[in-house]
Amino acid sequence: MTNSPQTSETPQSKRTRSMLIAAFGTIVEWYDFSIYFYVATILTREFFGDRPDSLLLTLGVGAAGFLFRPLGAMVFGHLGDRVGRRAALVISAGLISVSMFGTAMLPGIETAGIWGGIGMVVLRCVAGFSVGAEYTGTMVYLMESATPGRRGLATSWAAANSEIGSLLAVGLGALFASMLTPDAMQEWGWRILFVIGGILAAIMIPLRSMLEETETTKRIQTAQPRERDASLKSWRSSPLVLVLRHQPRAVLVAFLISSIGATSYFLGITYVPTYLTNEVHLAEAGSLGLGTIAAVVAIIVTPLFGLLADQVGRRRSLIGLVVGLVLTTVPVYALLHVGSDGVGIIAASFLAVPAAGWSAIAASTIPEQFTAVGRFSGMAIGYNIATVLFGGLSPLIATGLIAATGVSLAPAIYATVIFLAAGIPGLMLMRNMSGAQLDEVDRDDMLVGV
Incomplete structure (x- = not known):
């Protein structure tokens, strides 16, 4: 058995720098998709x-x-497993x-x-593919x-930075909406918000070129197949096929x-400003302001x-969160209709806490389900299909359910059903690797040296 990544092969200073750069990258992804939904009402009128x-x-x-995220997941997951994460x-x-x-x-x-x-459709598809x-x-x-x-804490920074991306999106959206006239915001203000996102993404290109490849990647690139049918060529050329089979x-x-x-994040954080504007009839600046507070929380x-996941384990932490989501989502959505600014702040913040908590713990739980070989591909497919069905489609489904039923709490009821339907089997099937060393998580019986 080879050593885990915490060896002298990669100096601590370089590994820390690379982790900071990698974590910062999620800001760009979530700024991109969040800003689209936060200014959805403006884009509607514009296009x-x-x-x-x-x-x-x-x-x-x-x-x-x-919808293009799974395609991007297959392409980039393959690239990440075969060539490298960087x-x-x-x-x-x-x-x-x-x-x-x-x-x-x-x-x-x-x-x-x-x-x-x-043109918007085409560019949204490019964006979806690129963040697959x-x-x-x-x-x-x-x-x-x-x-x-510390895997729980370390990976939770990916989730935290994704929320920073959302905060940056909703915060800038609220700032522009309060500083500009509605006509100016409609004419050119929203365009500046997308230019900012483009600049952030461009900055990431040279920064990511400085990333140190992980020791896990180095090991699987030099490992040998243990069985004849697991030929070196087959698993290196088709990591996704291998992970789906095994x-x-x-x-x-x-x-x-x-x-x-995806459901808790998009319906508990990202969709809330749109919901407040269309169902509670709050001004766009006010709804974006509440969204900003929720993002900060x-x-x-x-x-x-992330610390909780390291201290008490992944499964226990997730059980507590799924119970909280099931019991509180509908009542808290109802509080959004009270009309009081104070109650609105409390409700928006309360929705954000379990959504953020789930993302934080899932950030370590999901990659720990996989061995080293095919981890990038398998995780990318599972995550992105779920994100398509319960992330990107959730605001559309929520708005459609309200229109079809006339029930303003339909999004919360829909979310609660998803929490139950996915939470019970997910918690039963998951492997709990909280206390395991990374080489134990990585171990793959098909390969020698992993």
């Missing part, structure tokens, strides 16, 4: 006019971008930058008619680089845990949940 179904169309375009992360940052700058330059419906909307393995790649990198007993349970658990994370509590 799809004032038709009754225009908001649904805008949310549908956002969901279309998520290469996948560098290329994805470049594509995100192209998507963000392109969105900022799109002509609106008054200038280009339907073509502006078509962005967050998962960061979680894998941090988990494989963390010191023993670790289907891990992929399923990744999907189930990610389903809860999420960032503060995320590393605390």
